[in-house]
Amino acid sequence: MKIVVCIKQVPDTNEVKLDPVTNRLIRDGVPSIINHDDKAGIEAALQLRESLNDGSTVTVVCMGPPQADVALREALAMGCDDAYLLSAREFGGSDTCATAIIISAALKKIGYDLVITGRQAIDGDTAQVGPQIAENLGIPQVSYAEEVSIAGDVVTVKRQYEDRYHIIDVKTPCLLTALAELAEPRYMHAGLIIDAYEKDITVMGFEDLKDSINPDHIGLMGSPTRVVTSFGKMPKGAGTILNVDADEAVKAIIAKMEERHII
Amino acid sequence: MAKDLFVIAEQRDGHIQKVSLELLGEATKLAKELGESVVGVILGDNIKDKAQELIEHGAEKVIVIEDPMLKEYVTEPYAKALTAMIKEYDPNIVLFGATSIGRDIAPRVAARVHTGLTADCTRLDVDMNEYFDYLHVASNADTKAIEAKLGMDDKTLKMTRPAFGGNVMATIRCADYRPQMATVRPGVMKKLDVIEGATGVVEEFKVEFTPEDMNVTIREVVKATHKAVDITEAKVLVSGGRGIGSPEFFGTLQEVADLIEGAEISSSRANVDAGWIARDRQVGQTGKTVRPELYIANGISGAIQHLAGMENSECIIAINKNDTAAIFEVSDLGIVGDVKVIIPKLIDALKAYHEAND
Numbered sequence: 001m002k003i004v005v006c007i008k009q010v011p012d013t014n015e016v017k018l019d020p021v022t023n024r025l026i027r028d029g030v031p032s033i034i035n036h037d038d039k040a041g042i043e044a045a046l047q048l049r050e051s052l053n054d055g056s057t058v059t060v061v062c063m064g065p066p067q068a069d070v071a072l073r074e075a076l077a078m079g080c081d082d083a084y085l086l087s088a089r090e091f092g093g094s095d096t097c098a099t100a101i102i103i104s105a106a107l108k109k110i111g112y113d114l115v116i117t118g119r120q121a122i123d124g125d126t127a128q129v130g131p132q133i134a135e136n137l138g139i140p141q142v143s144y145a146e147e148v149s150i151a152g153d154v155v156t157v158k159r160q161y162e163d164r165y166h167i168i169d170v171k172t173p174c175l176l177t178a179l180a181e182l183a184e185p186r187y188m189h190a191g192l193i194i195d196a197y198e199k200d201i202t203v204m205g206f207e208d209l210k211d212s213i214n215p216d217h218i219g220l221m222g223s224p225t226r227v228v229t230s231f232g233k234m235p236k237g238a239g240t241i242l243n244v245d246a247d248e249a250v251k252a253i254i255a256k257m258e259e260r261h262i263i
Numbered sequence: 264m265a266k267d268l269f270v271i272a273e274q275r276d277g278h279i280q281k282v283s284l285e286l287l288g289e290a291t292k293l294a295k296e297l298g299e300s301v302v303g304v305i306l307g308d309n310i311k312d313k314a315q316e317l318i319e320h321g322a323e324k325v326i327v328i329e330d331p332m333l334k335e336y337v338t339e340p341y342a343k344a345l346t347a348m349i350k351e352y353d354p355n356i357v358l359f360g361a362t363s364i365g366r367d368i369a370p371r372v373a374a375r376v377h378t379g380l381t382a383d384c385t386r387l388d389v390d391m392n393e394y395f396d397y398l399h400v401a402s403n404a405d406t407k408a409i410e411a412k413l414g415m416d417d418k419t420l421k422m423t424r425p426a427f428g429g430n431v432m433a434t435i436r437c438a439d440y441r442p443q444m445a446t447v448r449p450g451v452m453k454k455l456d457v458i459e460g461a462t463g464v465v466e467e468f469k470v471e472f473t474p475e476d477m478n479v480t481i482r483e484v485v486k487a488t489h490k491a492v493d494i495t496e497a498k499v500l501v502s503g504g505r506g507i508g509s510p511e512f513f514g515t516l517q518e519v520a521d522l523i524e525g526a527e528i529s530s531s532r533a534n535v536d537a538g539w540i541a542r543d544r545q546v547g548q549t550g551k552t553v554r555p556e557l558y559i560a561n562g563i564s565g566a567i568q569h570l571a572g573m574e575n576s577e578c579i580i581a582i583n584k585n586d587t588a589a590i591f592e593v594s595d596l597g598i599v600g601d602v603k604v605i606i607p608k609l610i611d612a613l614k615a616y617h618e619a620n621d
């Protein structure tokens with residue numbers, strides 16, 4: 001079985017700040033990481049490969065700038081078999097719809113039985129690319145995967161909802177989107193780290209995919225959605241702050257509750 | 264021409280989810296600005312009798328799509344039905360709740376009809392003046408530049424959402440494709456007061472399914488056993504952060520909640536991660552978004568991910584030892600002090616208040 005995991009390199013969002021004057025993201029010095037859900041997807045894929053133990057492989061695919069090869073090397077060092085970087089100027093500025101078009105075009109070339117993506121990326125939080133890849137490939141999707149196992153060509157998934165879960169059987173080819181809970185990622189393997197830097201990463205650019213992509217549907221200009229503006233949130237403006245003894249404080253709280261018709 | 268605002272109502276076991284009613288409320292406001300109508304769409308098996316509930320919450324028309332295939336939520340039958348519906352009715356705007364169902368179905372449908380979709384929105388605007396009023400208060404965005412780009416007559420949907428873990432807000436538009444689609448975060452929009460006896464058109468829409476459309480097999484449906492408390496429904500939230508010091512103190516906060524009608528206890532993520540309280544009580548970016556009439560933050564520092572879930576509360580009271588805690592920046596009333604001293608006194612004061620006034 002050929003398992004393909006799609007990963008995204010993201011800034012560690014905790015540390016991303018907006019320049020208060022230009023409203024641009026300050027990315028300098030912000031570390032890049034493999035998106036959490038995607039890393040759980042890699043781990044799940046590796047575990048499935050181990051459980052199958054029949055020559056199945058795990059391929060990892062990342063769309064991004066050339067620097068994103070760091071993420072792919074990390075995936076190789078975790079134990080993935082091969083890696084593809086989808087990188088081209090034409091791809092820049094793509095929204096989720098355009099991104100899914102590019103990745104699915106690449107997946108058609110690479111081949112797949114089971115595709116795993118993270119549920120969502122911590123920078124955009126959209127959760128859209130996985131389902132949209134599945135749609136473009138015309139295969140079923142099961143998103144919010146919390147547990148997964150395989151028997152023959154049937155993938156069994158515990159699919160999480162807010163108030164329930166479903167146990168779902170789906171036949172390959174299919175796509176899953178992984179929750180971070182799906183699997184606790186292993187550490188990179190020392191031996192594999194060295195190998196990872198010797199392995200070739202296949203780079204696919206626009207030329208490699210153009211026969212199956214409509215150029216009007218990718219990149220900034222081909223994206224149906226556009227950002228009008230981005231901005232930092234302004235604090236709402238503090239009200240009264242009291243530094244008084246506890247009895248006074250309680251009186252103020254009760255008064256506020258009365259004023260607001262809470263009591 | 265694409266017209267009207269369609270709200271895809273989410274039902275689970277025949278119960279319309281609150282977010283769908285919130286969306287009808289928001290759509291009603293936007294529909295006025297556009298001079299268009301609000302249409303509710305409901306899918307399921309034997310679900311027609313739920314149409315009236317949508318009408319009482321603002322839908323002028325309800326499209327009912329019934330089929331045994333739609334009984335439990337499964338991506339493909341739902342995607343097929345909604346795509347056919349969109350082709351037939353040509354909506355201007357389609358809104359979904361940003362739930363684990365909405366966020367599964369909406370991208371699939373958007374890709375199938377090839378249009379834009381904006382995820383997890385927390386604000387929607389059509390009217391430019393209203394949008395600018397919001398930007399002026401909430402941001403330092405350059406509205407002159409936006410005006411130059413869009414003009415003041417723009418009537419596209421301006422979809423605003425947090426990105427980068429809540430550190431950044433972005434407004435997104437889908438100018439060239441229809442419908443304009445968005446998923447909207449539960450708890451941020453306001454539902455209308457029920458319009459008793461409201462009337463509207465109910466239309467049935469038939470979709471032809473084939474057995475292949477059911478391309479997965481649901482082997483088991485397991486519902487959460489404990490009745491989950493829904494903190495998004497609470498009128499008042501008495502919330503505890505790491506500063507409460509021990510899991511037992513949630514018991515003390517519960518005493519406060521018991522003395523206030525409609526109050527529940529909630530928590531920051533720190534205490535949830537520590538196992539002091541169930542995850543369904545967590546407020547914030549990775550928890551629930553709440554907007555109660557009163558939010559009392561006890562020993563919560565006010566991390567951006569926490570604020571993202573509660574800063575739209577109508578009134579915020581914060582108690583914190585540290586007079587520079589970020590929570591004070593969003594508070595209507597900030598008390599610098601020790602929760603362990605103040606809360607027991609507050610319990611006494613509330614008891615005394617009830618004795619004197621009830």
Ligand SMILES: Cc1cc2nc3c(=O)[nH]c(=O)nc-3n(C[C@H](O)[C@H](O)[C@H](O)COP(=O)(O)OP(=O)(O)OC[C@H]3O[C@@H](n4cnc5c(N)ncnc54)[C@H](O)[C@@H]3O)c2cc1C
Pocket residue numbers: 014428503504505506507508530531532533534545546547548549550551561562563564565566567568569572582583584585588600601602603
């Ligand atoms: C991706 C991501 C998502 C996250 N999502 C969420 C989320 O959804 N919700 C959430 O809440 N957090 C979330 N967090 C975590 C968030 O960043 C903070 O770590 C968390 O909110 C801190 O919780 P706290 O305020 O309870 O604790 P702390 O930050 O430790 O604050 C404790 C506060 O209590 C005060 N204090 C201590 N003792 C007393 C006392 N006796 N009386 C009065 N005050 C006292 C202190 O002055 C301090 O301000 C997320 C983080 C990440 C990285």
